[in-house]
Amino acid sequence: MNEIYAKLTKALECVRKQTDFVPKVAIVLGSGLGDYANDIKVECEIEYSSIEGFPVSTVPGHAGKYIFGYVGNVPVVCMKGRVHFYEGYPISDVVLPIRLMGLLGAKILFLTNASGGVNPSFNAGDFMLITDQIGCFAPNPLIGANIDELGPRFPDMSHIYDEDLRILIKEAASENGISLREGVYCQLTGPSFEAPAEVKMLGVFGADAVGMSTCVEAIAANHMGLKICGISCVCNLGAGLSPNPLTHDEVQAAANKAAPLFKKLVSESVIKFGNV
Numbered sequence: 001m002n003e004i005y006a007k008l009t010k011a012l013e014c015v016r017k018q019t020d021f022v023p024k025v026a027i028v029l030g031s032g033l034g035d036y037a038n039d040i041k042v043e044c045e046i047e048y049s050s051i052e053g054f055p056v057s058t059v060p061g062h063a064g065k066y067i068f069g070y071v072g073n074v075p076v077v078c079m080k081g082r083v084h085f086y087e088g089y090p091i092s093d094v095v096l097p098i099r100l101m102g103l104l105g106a107k108i109l110f111l112t113n114a115s116g117g118v119n120p121s122f123n124a125g126d127f128m129l130i131t132d133q134i135g136c137f138a139p140n141p142l143i144g145a146n147i148d149e150l151g152p153r154f155p156d157m158s159h160i161y162d163e164d165l166r167i168l169i170k171e172a173a174s175e176n177g178i179s180l181r182e183g184v185y186c187q188l189t190g191p192s193f194e195a196p197a198e199v200k201m202l203g204v205f206g207a208d209a210v211g212m213s214t215c216v217e218a219i220a221a222n223h224m225g226l227k228i229c230g231i232s233c234v235c236n237l238g239a240g241l242s243p244n245p246l247t248h249d250e251v252q253a254a255a256n257k258a259a260p261l262f263k264k265l266v267s268e269s270v271i272k273f274g275n276v
Helices: 003-016 096-103 163-175 196-205 215-224 248-273
Strands: 025-029 041-047 065-071 074-080 108-117 127-134 181-187 209-211 227-237
Touching: 003 096, 025 096, 025 248, 065 248, 074 096, 074 248, 096 108, 096 215, 108 215, 108 248, 127 163, 127 215, 127 248, 163 227, 163 248, 181 215, 181 227, 209 227, 215 227, 227 248
Parallel strands: 025 074, 025 108, 108 227, 127 181, 181 209
Antiparallel strands: 041 065, 065 074, 108 209, 127 227
C-alpha cells in the first residue's frame, strides 16, 4: 500500500473509533474564524493530537481539532486550525486533514483564509470569493506515486472552485447585505510576508490576493472529486501597497474584526449547500 495512503487509512481508523459522524460539508476555519464552532450545534470534538500520525498546527490563532456538528440541518466537520507548509511538514501531511475529511464522507470543501490584498482596489476587511487560484509556487501535493484510491493521475483543474457553490455564496452575501468581491487567490510558501516586488509580480500574473495556504488543499480535494469553494478575508494590503510593515498581529486583528460578518456569510452559505 502507498505509504501516504496507509498513514491516511490509520488516521481514518483512529477517528472512526471516536465518532461515526458523517459530514456533508468540510470547513477549514482560517484566521478570525477560530471560534466559529461556538455558533454550531456541536456533536463531537476530536483533538488532532489524538489522531495517529496527524500533523499538529503550531501557528498562533490556530487551535488543533476537528469539530463535528450541524450548521442549520447540514452535517459539517470544521477544521479548527489548519496545517501550513511553512511549519515544516511535508506537503502530504499538510493536505492529510483535507483528504481525511473527504474519506469521512464530506462532499463539499469550504476553504476560508486570511490574505493580503494584491489588487490595489481591495481594502483591508474585504471578503473575496475565490474564483480561481495560482498554486504553482508551493509544492504540488500530488507529486509522487498516484494514490489511485483517491483519484486519477492527472486531474483536470479547469473548474476548481465550483460555479454552483459560488452562485449560492453570492446569494447568501446579497441576502445578508454583505459586500463580496471576486478574484484569484495565490499561495506562496511563507512564512515571510511577500516583498513589494513579489506583490507587483503577482498582480501581473493575475492574482488578486495572496496567502500561505488553501491552494494545495484545493488541489488535494479536487483530486478526490470534492466540490470546492472558498472565501478569503483580505486583512491587509500587500507590501508596497501600504506604508506600514506587515505583521501577523495586524492580520489577526483584522480577521477578528471581520469575524462576525465572516461567520454569518459562511453559515448562510452552508445552509444553502444543504440542498446541493
